[in-house]
Amino acid sequence: MLKQRISELEVEIEAYNELLAELPDVFERRFQQRLDPLIERYQPLAEQVDQDQIEWPQQALPGSSEPDNIVRCLVLRLLNFLQKRQRSA
Known part of the structure; x- marks a missing residue:
């Protein structure tokens, strides 16, 4: 009886x-x-930010002190990170 119980427990442990x-x-x-869903929601935002940087490259410089540009850079970095994370999964 003990051997049977041991076998049952071994099967359970394996599971x-x-x-x-x-x-x-x-x-x-x-x-x-x-x-x-987050990537899908923010993808259009990333595309808009990319488009804004193409249209106004002097305003989209990471070194700028304007709060706008800081937010843009953070959004871009976040979206790039999320996209890399999605590709690696």
């Missing part, structure tokens, strides 16, 4: 180990599911 092995993928998929 838990398989679940643990899948856990990082589950979290990655869930993170990507939450990230996709």
